[in-house]
Amino acid sequence: MTKTKDGLFVVFTGAPGCGKGTQARILKERTGICHLSTGEMLREFAKQNTPLGQELKAALERGEFATDEMIIEMVEQRIDAEDCRHGFILDGFPRTLPQAEILEHMMKEKGIKLNCVLEIQVPDEIIMERILGRYSCMKCGAGYHDKFQKPKVYGVCDVCGGTEFARRQDDNRTTVQNRLINYRLLTYPTIPYFERHGLLKTVDGTGTIDAVSGKINEILNIKL
Template structure:
């Protein structure tokens, strides 16, 4: 299967993508992983991306598209893939359509993870990270430490990342609504979109997604 996963920040795309890709036995292709891999390997596209990032500029669509196309051409993606974070705008969606047509392929589904905006803000703004180990993550409401502000694992100080502040989260949501959300209507016109509630336990959301794909 060839699937695009869409949803606002805080919808749990990364978590769901990993579970779905494992259940469907297809590679999970995320924009973040593409950038890290290309930059660490020093590929031409990675070097271009690094130049833009070091200068504080957004990486142009053509670089992101090139990375995604290279990854989709790899052997493990021959039987399908799950795209997470790509396409992020109409231009990238059109480029993806062109790539698929050129290789006589098509998308099977676009899964739209839906979550209320206030819930997104609550999820992200409540996150607290250990200064000693960023893999130790807590939440002010859902996963509190035994002692306020102190990591249960190592005793490190818990803090809120600047990117997780409510103001920043709302700015990220505004960008999502203006740039990425329009691809949902773009794919609806192709009859590909299924909207799934991203509320509830992780396994419940995964079950809804698998049912939408006819794999329950």
């Protein structure tokens, strides 16, 4: 019998654009536990002069995705690091059912008990509105939204005064629809899986960032 480590070990999941990255960053600031975003980890590891780092770098340079094996090794190395001793928020992993099974197995081996898998639920139409409306300042990168976060003065960046803005090319209806379909096919099957294992919690992700964050604190029993 392995000893269960104390801390807060959670997975944030949900469709692309549901706000899990933003919520994970807020929770990290509040609790000090690690935010392990798969995208950020990939960029970080690909810079390292290790066998895994070199493999990741080569795959990314060829324009390929990292394999399941690489991603799992990366997550495991990161979870083993000292700064994750009191907890982590996984964001972007597990992305598939096989990855979910491997994560459960890995946690068992390490004697870590996942507190929960938190699904942030947002209807597809709202996700579409959130993503299609976003743009950023070309000079400083500050993010804005047509509806939810307009600059104080029309056409002028609040941060740097810049007047040129751009939208990301992949923030278009077809690309977002494809990402949502991919999510349904690949990642969604992990939701009933975690539910069967008694780990699933859901939160309504349609409110403001602060409102959703408040609900997450309640679910995770975080006292401020």
